[in-house]
Amino acid sequence: ASQLASETWDAVLEEQKAEEKERKGEDNEDDVVTEIFGWELPQWMVGFQYALQDADERMTNLLLQEYNAKVWNCTDDESFFGVTVSQSNIPDDRNPALTDPTSPEITGRYKGIDFAESTCDGLVLSPILFRYFLQFSDPLFDEQAFMAEVEKEKRMLLKEEPSMTLSATPSSSVAKDVTSNISKDMETI
Numbered sequence: 001a002s003q004l005a006s007e008t009w010d011a012v013l014e015e016q017k018a019e020e021k022e023r024k025g026e027d028n029e030d031d032v033v034t035e036i037f038g039w040e041l042p043q044w045m046v047g048f049q050y051a052l053q054d055a056d057e058r059m060t061n062l063l064l065q066e067y068n069a070k071v072w073n074c075t076d077d078e079s080f081f082g083v084t085v086s087q088s089n090i091p092d093d094r095n096p097a098l099t100d101p102t103s104p105e106i107t108g109r110y111k112g113i114d115f116a117e118s119t120c121d122g123l124v125l126s127p128i129l130f131r132y133f134l135q136f137s138d139p140l141f142d143e144q145a146f147m148a149e150v151e152k153e154k155r156m157l158l159k160e161e162p163s164m165t166l167s168a169t170p171s172s173s174v175a176k177d178v179t180s181n182i183s184k185d186m187e188t189i
Contacts, residue, residue, distance in 0.1 A: 030050075032046060032049045033046075033049065034046055052123065054117075054120070055121045058104075059124050059125050059128050062096075062104075063132055064150060069094050070094070071090050071094065071096075
């Protein structure tokens, strides 16, 4: 009887381990490697993978915001590589730094520099820029189809995460409030 009980107990433990592995496999749908050849990775390596995914999302959103604003149309011919030190030719209603309440210029104000986040942003920025450069420079690139696909993805994300109800295109009153807040901050400096 004791042999039968121990065999049953071993079978239950094996079944429990198999269920845990299945749950880990289901929870690990975000392409983060937690173990290699049966060895569990240290927590900092797993966290680094999550940080890279977050940076990829931030940089992709930033690039798409800049593309939607079409700020390259606001440059003068007499400026040096599109940069004029003393003035900004971008209208305030088109400047993503002023109109988007989720922009890093607004959300990161007075918080200092997060070096780990900035490092991850730097690591993922070049591949993202290269990917979109190849996509946008394609002679067969269809801007309407691309924008429709981006909007479709945004709607799908908003359906999945109802807590994120912040609009990607804020009203002009928000832009004016942000602009006035930034100008007040500049006056105090």
